[in-house]
Amino acid sequence: MKKKTQQFILLAGLFAFNVATPVLAGQTPDDIKSLKILVQQLIQQNQQLAERVSQLEKQLPVPNTPPVKDKVIEQQVAKILRHKEEERMQNEDFGHMINRYIDFSGLIEVEGSTSQDFEGVNESRFTLSTVELGFVGKMSDWASAHLTLLYEEDGDDKVLVDDAHIILGNTNRFPLYLNAGRQYVPFGNFTTNMISDPLTLEIAETQETALQIGFKAAGAYGSVFAFNGDTNEGGGDSR
Known part of the structure; x- marks a missing residue:
């Protein structure tokens, strides 16, 4: 655009000069001097117009480039959305961690019975016989921890650790495993x-x-185990 504009202005000036050239032959020295001044002015105007066009072209925005103000707004919106997403993930991390690494299970058994002895005495019972709460913590694909708490209504009303052991191994990848603890x-x-x-x-x-x-x-399984049991030798204390 710049080159075409400059060429157009320059051609206009040359055209005016060429038109004036045949006339110079019949003019006086003063007229010729006036025409030279006029041509010089046209050349100066041409240069000024070319500089002005160049300045205007520099001020034009680059195609497909959003204004600076729009860029700033987009960056701020993206920052806010990213911050909200981080907050949401932090709030859900604890719940996801529990669901991913810990399994819960439970059992409640309530028993009711009625009976009559040989003397005709009736007896009825309604008890909370068993309450179990189990936890399985998956530490990795090769390690897990198992814990079972047990309550039985037998008079002492105590919660006992019924099962607590660790399993090392992954039979889906390797057939052997190790199980250690109360079991x-x-x-x-x-x-x-x-x-x-x-x-x-x-x-x-x-x-x-x-x-x-x-x-x-391959459908086959087996195990060997060892523990320190109680023995009683010669009527003495158990050991």
């Missing part, structure tokens, strides 16, 4: 659908602080 050792299968525990479970179920090493692969 029911895997001696027999005591699963039952009865409301009350069967006698076999009451007698044979063994709860100890033990160390267990097991494997699980």
